[in-house]
Amino acid sequence: MATAAPPGPARTGGARGLFAALEVDARLLGMIVAFGAICLAFQIWTGVRLSGPGFDPMGWLTGGTFLTPRNLFNLSIQTVSVAIMATGMVFVIVMRHIDLSVGALLATCSAIMAMMQTSVLVQGLGLPLGDPLLAPLAILTGLVAGTLIGALHGWLIGYLTIPAFIVTLGGLLVWRNVAWHLTGGQTIGPLDGTFQLFGGTNGTIGEFWSWIVGGLGVLGAWWALWSARRDRIRHDFAVKPIWAELTIALLAAGAILGFVAILNAYQIPALRLRRMFEARGEAMPPGYTEGFGLPVSVLVLLVVAVAMTLVARRTRFGRYIFAAGGNPEAAELSGINTRLLTVKVFALMGFLCALSAVVASARQTFHSNDIGTLDELRVIAAAVIGGTALSGGLGTIYGAILGALVMQSLQSGMAMVNVDAPYQNIVVGLVLVVAVWIDIVYRKRMGLRR
């Protein structure tokens, strides 16, 4: 049963044919282009601000401070918290629900974890400050709390059939103020040293291990491509031409290793390096330099991204989420327990909020009363900019993460060129609306139904 279609370029030609042969998602491509355009614009803008008068495009491009290892490093650690939650929001929105409580839930989890490590475990269990058990126990408590709260939301929505909008709108008020109540509104810190490893600059794995992780990432990507192709050949399905597979394999490797190279290029300041050596009781060799490498928080995001993508595409749980979002009635008639599914999806969302709380509070090294404020809007916007349809049934994990990255790069880019805060938010708001409009136009052109 050979059904091999002739390769695209032979028939269609041009760029469109090329992308058809590569089977690259046009939306993914669009978002990468958008991200590239934003980077380039801010690179030039910052370059113009730094250079003197006169027309010097090349000087602007090379003199900008946006596309520097330092800024890209910061951009990546600023994106993590929202991006982690956005992956969960994809599932929530795909199931035709919404979660307005993620920022508040993050605050409650952050408060619980901060109190665990600074007082409850210390005074209650008698663990000394700095004990290696503090961070794992605090994180575990936070993750359990987040999961349970999320499951409670899911139960109210799935079994008591209260609309998700209402449950999580109530949840926004409740959990924001539960956090306040727990801490008495006080800032709690400094957080445990091990815990702070999840924050970003305080926890990076160094150049060597970053290359190892990057290498494993490349091998993993190649293995995924190869096994998908082997599967299709085994069943006699049409496969991409081998040059297309190789191109994609090379692009993937380039992207992964390029990312690692950038993070490794960001040098740890000399003062800080000297202190690190002194802490180990050694003297720093003269002229010694070292890059930061992958932050632990980014590593967490990468693990979440891979795991959530696997869940979405390769598990029954994920398949049922998309089926229930596409046609809830059909899902139920197929024997899927959509109520329990709702509980699971919101429990997962709660778990991810708690995980984001680890990253967010570790990044600022303390818990503050306003942590996660307005994150619900950023998270929903990231998912939606990433192509998740509010009507349900459509959305991708990588899209949501790219959406978070696009928003964060806009925001920090504008901050770098000193755009006033109100204008920053106005721009982000407009971008959200325009992005969804472009998506609608694109779907209509392609004859896809929303």
Added chain:
Amino acid sequence: MTDTRVPLVEMRDMQKSFGGIKAVDHVSIDLYPGEVVGVLGHNGAGKSVLMKMLSGAIPRDGGEIWINGARAEINTPRDARRYHLETIYQTLALADNLDAASNLFLGRELVTPLGFVDDSTMEAEARKIMARLNPNFRRFSEPVSALSGGQRQSVAIARAVYFNARILIMDEPTAALGPYETQMVMDLINELRRTGIGIFLIDHDIHQVKLMCDRAHVMKNGQLVGTVRVAEVTEDDLLGMIIAGKMPAHLAG
């Protein structure tokens, strides 16, 4: 004309009310192996509700379901599938955003030893069954929302046939189809009948019922008007039962 064989399906004294309205009011019907039985009536006569109680989509208020002479507990669609009872809904019950293979196996996915869904094997199986049911079907990688009415119908039918249904409920399977595709579905029904499957056919087209069915249960206002052998009645007799709720004169009393 009592049949001495054991009925494939027997629904005894089925009841269902919505608010104060008796949608199904003490109805008992049966189905034998290799038989196509029409379930007829106006919109709101209760035929769809009766069939949904059998498929587990609607919980019943009272009554018993017997399958192959044994009492069956069917409370959810999953229960019905355990008895090899499959339903092709009028709405087709397809998840529009998923492709044909995902819909075919929805709720019964094939998994790899690691527990991940095995999409390529499912697609291969889907290709096999579709080659038999609808050889023109090619669009395996597109969401079913991109398919024509007939193609969608064949996905819904494939879902029932693939899992070796013993009992099939078809709710107006040809309502949205053109003449060629209607003929295809009718051929398929005849083929399935020969393999000993019992089929409940909900249909509004009296001509088609005369053509396809062995017997017909006619309902009106939630009650069973009567059960007739299709060969012993005319189309007008059937219409009279549906509209007036009266048994034909030569069979009454």
